[in-house]
Amino acid sequence: MAPWRHLLNKVLPAALCLGLVGPAFAAKPDFIVDAGWLEQHIDDPNTVLLEVRYHPHRYYTVGHIPGAVQVQRFKDLGDNSGLPLMHLPSRAAFQASLREWGVDDDSTVVLYDDSRTALASRLYYLLELYGFDMEQVKMLEGGTVEWTVFNSLSQEAPEVEPGGVTLDSRDESLVVEWTDVYDDVVSRRDEDIVLLDARPEDHYSGETVAGAPRGGHIPGAVNIVSLDGTDGQTQTWHDLQELEALYDDLPREKTVYVYCHDGFRMTLAFMQLKALGFEDVRLYDGGWSHWGRALSLPVVEGGEPFDDTFDL
Structure with missing residues (x-):
């Protein structure tokens, strides 16, 4: 381990206790x-x-x-x-x-x-x-x-001895299908469910079309960009206080359905929400890459969850 890390490990806990270290x-x-x-x-x-x-x-x-x-x-x-x-x-x-x-x-x-x-x-x-x-x-x-600040990289793939992990059946409480989204959010407007679109704002609004033939978002979805909870330069997470602010408008007591284009931004949102104490977070299997290709399913463009067609 680099010498400065030993010093940090000793000094930081004491500094935290004394209130000498900031946010x-x-x-x-x-x-x-x-x-x-x-x-x-x-x-x-x-x-x-x-x-x-x-x-x-x-x-x-x-x-x-x-x-x-x-x-x-x-x-x-x-x-x-x-x-x-x-x-x-x-x-x-x-x-x-x-x-x-x-x-x-x-x-x-x-x-x-x-x-x-x-x-x-x-x-x-x-x-x-x-x-x-x-x-x-x-x-x-x-x-x-x-x-790479203190260590080097390798270009050689390691020799791997096969493992023997045994997985359980899929936890269905962590997944929703398009039919759940259509029924619970688009049709019944279930007040106990929030639909979260974790993509960039211009993808949510339909200004940029990516991942499917159509742009826009699923009717009823709110937009919080999961990557906004990270630092692009250092490749690190923001602290939990900043994540709290990012997701401040999401009520913890509700079930959150999350989607993105191809299943990465939404899993980042899943990790972030779980870290903040959200108990019921489920991911739409297929996401926008599925919904946006199903041309019979409704789409909203613009910055609001519903447009005139779907607004109450």
Whole structure:
């Protein structure tokens, strides 16, 4: 470990207790770890390090943290036989991938990406969806940006001994289908449910068309951009106080349905909301890539949840 990290580990707790440290050091979720933590645990026999890059070839060209196994974000984290591709993978397919990556039931699984944890969040969500012990899952924020301050990258893929992890059946309380969204939000206007669109504002409004042939959003959806809870330069999360402010308009007692284009921004929102104490958060399997392609389903353009057609 770098010498400055030892000093920080001793000084920071005391500074927090004395009130000498400002909001920049506010608490983050306990599943978030930094490069110093990884330096201490990277050689532990139970540690499995998984990388999800935006451009998969950079695993071999730019390089990766030594020992990290490559996860290809589309091929490995979606249903390759369905359309759109990023429907949730089956238990059997995801379990087979985890075993190929060397994951056992007692593994400590450390995830990172180069996209402000949005890509790795999909992997985090899938582990929870299929019943892996989430106490054993960590998210490395900062990715290679923080790691390379004091450490080097590797371009060699590690030799992996297959694992034997056994997953549970899918937790249906974490998923909704398009029929649930249509019934609960568009049709019945269930007051106990909030539909959250985690995409950029210009995608929500329809100004930018991406991920489907149509632009806009699902009628009734409110827009909170999950990536706004992260720092694009440092690849880190904002502190919990800032996340509170970002999601301040969402009532905690309600069920939150979340969607995005292809299943990454919404899983980041899932992690953020869970970190803030939201108890009932469910993801729309397929998201806008599904809804926007189903040309019979209604769409709203503009900055409001409903337009004149759907407004009460």
